[in-house]
Amino acid sequence: MKILEEYGIEEDPRFKNRYREMLIVLGCWAAYMVTMLSVAWLMGQRVPPENYTFILGFPEWILATIIIIPLVFIGIFSFIVMRVFKDESLEPWLNEKQEGGRK
Amino acid sequence: MEIIHPWALVAFSLYILIILGITVYSARIMARTKVGEYVDEFYTAGRGFGGVIIAFMIAAGLCSAGTFIGGPGLIWKLGLAFALVGMAQLFMNLYVLGTFGAKIAIISRRVNARSLVDIFFHRYEKNKAVVIGVVAAIVIFLGFYCSAMVVGGGRVIEVMTGFPYHWGLLLYAAIVVLYTTFGGLRGTAIAILVQGIVMTIATAILVVAGIIYAGGVAAMFNAMLARSPDFLTPVGTAHVSFKWIFSLWVTFGIAIAVLPHAIMGSLVYKSTRAAKRAIIIGAVVVFLWTALLTILSAIAGAVVHPELAIPDYNLPALALVALPPAVAGIVLAGIAAAVQSTVGIMLMVISAALVSNIYQGYFKPSASPDLMKKVTRGATAAVGIIVFALAFTAPPMLEYIVIFCIGGLASAFFAPLFGLFWPRANQYGAIAGIYGGIITYILAKQFVKSITLGMDPIVIAIVVSGILFVGVSLLTPKPSRETLQLFWGKTKA
Numbered sequence: 170m171k172i173l174e175e176y177g178i179e180e181d182p183r184f185k186n187r188y189r190e191m192l193i194v195l196g197c198w199a200a201y202m203v204t205m206l207s208v209a210w211l212m213g214q215r216v217p218p219e220n221y222t223f224i225l226g227f228p229e230w231i232l233a234t235i236i237i238i239p240l241v242f243i244g245i246f247s248f249i250v251m252r253v254f255k256d257e258s259l260e261p262w263l264n265e266k267q268e269g270g271r272k
Numbered sequence: 273m274e275i276i277h278p279w280a281l282v283a284f285s286l287y288i289l290i291i292l293g294i295t296v297y298s299a300r301i302m303a304r305t306k307v308g309e310y311v312d313e314f315y316t317a318g319r320g321f322g323g324v325i326i327a328f329m330i331a332a333g334l335c336s337a338g339t340f341i342g343g344p345g346l347i348w349k350l351g352l353a354f355a356l357v358g359m360a361q362l363f364m365n366l367y368v369l370g371t372f373g374a375k376i377a378i379i380s381r382r383v384n385a386r387s388l389v390d391i392f393f394h395r396y397e398k399n400k401a402v403v404i405g406v407v408a409a410i411v412i413f414l415g416f417y418c419s420a421m422v423v424g425g426g427r428v429i430e431v432m433t434g435f436p437y438h439w440g441l442l443l444y445a446a447i448v449v450l451y452t453t454f455g456g457l458r459g460t461a462i463a464i465l466v467q468g469i470v471m472t473i474a475t476a477i478l479v480v481a482g483i484i485y486a487g488g489v490a491a492m493f494n495a496m497l498a499r500s501p502d503f504l505t506p507v508g509t510a511h512v513s514f515k516w517i518f519s520l521w522v523t524f525g526i527a528i529a530v531l532p533h534a535i536m537g538s539l540v541y542k543s544t545r546a547a548k549r550a551i552i553i554g555a556v557v558v559f560l561w562t563a564l565l566t567i568l569s570a571i572a573g574a575v576v577h578p579e580l581a582i583p584d585y586n587l588p589a590l591a592l593v594a595l596p597p598a599v600a601g602i603v604l605a606g607i608a609a610a611v612q613s614t615v616g617i618m619l620m621v622i623s624a625a626l627v628s629n630i631y632q633g634y635f636k637p638s639a640s641p642d643l644m645k646k647v648t649r650g651a652t653a654a655v656g657i658i659v660f661a662l663a664f665t666a667p668p669m670l671e672y673i674v675i676f677c678i679g680g681l682a683s684a685f686f687a688p689l690f691g692l693f694w695p696r697a698n699q700y701g702a703i704a705g706i707y708g709g710i711i712t713y714i715l716a717k718q719f720v721k722s723i724t725l726g727m728d729p730i731v732i733a734i735v736v737s738g739i740l741f742v743g744v745s746l747l748t749p750k751p752s753r754e755t756l757q758l759f760w761g762k763t764k765a
Contacts, residue, residue, distance in 0.1 A: 255544070
């Protein structure tokens with residue numbers, strides 16, 4: 170962000186949060202993908218279909234990847250979104266008042 | 273399958289009546305809008321939508337014929353490889369609202385953006401080549417995407433009512449064009465909410481009836497195993513590689529964050545609280561639609577109908593045998609709703625790009641409010657009619673078109689949108705990234721397939737686009753102070 174200093178632009182703190190949240194979301198995507206694809210590979214691909222274990226009628230890897238893991242991640246991501254992401258104003262510009270009346 | 277079910281038609285007509293009611297309601301609001309505010313109201317509806325509407329606007333706007341027809345078609349044909357791909361889209365609302373969309377929500381209020389194009393326009397110094405590239409990508413890729421959706425819808429009507437394909441298409445077209453043209457984004461959003469609810473009910477009914485008809489979960493998977501063991505593996509009968517599955521996790525995962533019709537949601541939510549709610553509600557409904565409908569119903573369908581003329585008929589055909597006719601009509605309405613909700617929001621995006629970025633931006637900046645009102649309506653109707661006309665020649669496999677269009681849009685927009693977080697990015701980098709991305713994608717898809725390393729070309733196209741975007745930006749002058757103030761500054765000055 171050197172260029173902002175060069176131009177003497179004071180950064181809107183909301184954008185710093187948005188940047189941080191974007192990185193978290195990219196991490197969420199990667200974590201969900203890695204988990205799903207590894208489980209599919211380990212439980213579904215390394216084992217020939219004739220030897221699949223069935224739980225409640227589902228082949229094990231299918232129950233895991235279309236029901237259980239997604240539900241677990243819905244829980245984790247909901248927690249992250251509600252607790253970690255900031256609630257902020259969407260006003261186009263921040264004036265002195267919204268900063269907490271410093272001036 | 274050419275049998276008309278009167279009860280199915282009754283249930284379907286009821287759905288159409290509700291949508292027409294919404295059209296009338298939102299047309300009245302639009303009629304009360306002052307002429308000077310008409311265009312903004314038409315495309316952004318006051319930016320005051322709450323969590324539930326935003327959740328459906330993004331989820332139902334993205335889940336359409338791909339999720340409800342094409343996906344089940346591919347599962348029928350190739351097996352569970354496509355179930356694994358389908359699950360990639362689960363957190364679409366999080367990707368849209370949590371990445372670029374999060375910053376766009378504030379920026380769109382600074383520049384009064386009506387679509388993603390305005391964000392590019394202001395970030396990249398109002399550069400013409402950027403705007404033309406972005407609008408062209410939207411019109412071409414979203415246009416084809418849209419007409420692929422319509423094809424899916426026409427087919428469902430054909431299978432389930434016996435109505436000839438072209439007549440079904442006309443019926444379809446008329447409804448969507450009406451509510452987008454007269455209701456604007458507000459009409460589209462309320463329609464999406466109703467469509468989302470119909471989709472959810474239809475999903476729940478079909479999956480339960482389908483599994484029972486197929487003899488229960490265990491019998492269903494055993495039948496599949498007996499027919500073709502490969503059908504149940506993560507690579508399916510097509511024996512696709514994990515590399516290729518990964519590339520589709522890019523397509524249906526993070527790449528969704530840059531789709532212009534999805535980003536509409538982040539332009540118009542009323543608070544960050546609404547956005548958070550939309551993320552969570554979205555994950556739950558997409559889970560219901562994808563895991564239950566696409567995957568479980570598709571497997572049930574594959575067991576019930578091992579032979580099908582067109583794979584995309586999988587779910588409609590299942591609904592016809594597993595449900596009584598009147599209830600099958602609800603499923604028909606649900607699938608129709610899924611398609612219409614997407615087509616409606618796509619028409620809004622294409623129309624906004626043409627009207628506000630091309631017509632008002634370059635041809636007639638001085639257009640009077642009265643004229644703009646006419647142009648807005650006229651363009652929306654015209655885009656709708658053209659898209660439906662394209663759908664008259666139906667392509668065989670829907671899902672491939674969906675993949676191609678998402679790939680094209682993401683190759684063009686993914687890297688340049690990082691200009692929202694990287695101040696040094698400039699218009700030259702954006703031009704290189706947009707055009708370079710599209711060209712690489714098309715070359716890799718059609719001509720030099722070897723450079724894709726066994727993946728869908730989306731991955732290589734995003735990488736090339738990203739390198740061009742960063743490299744060219746660093747080699748050319750810095751962006752202007754005004755632009756950075758607009759995209760990073762705390763105060764207007």
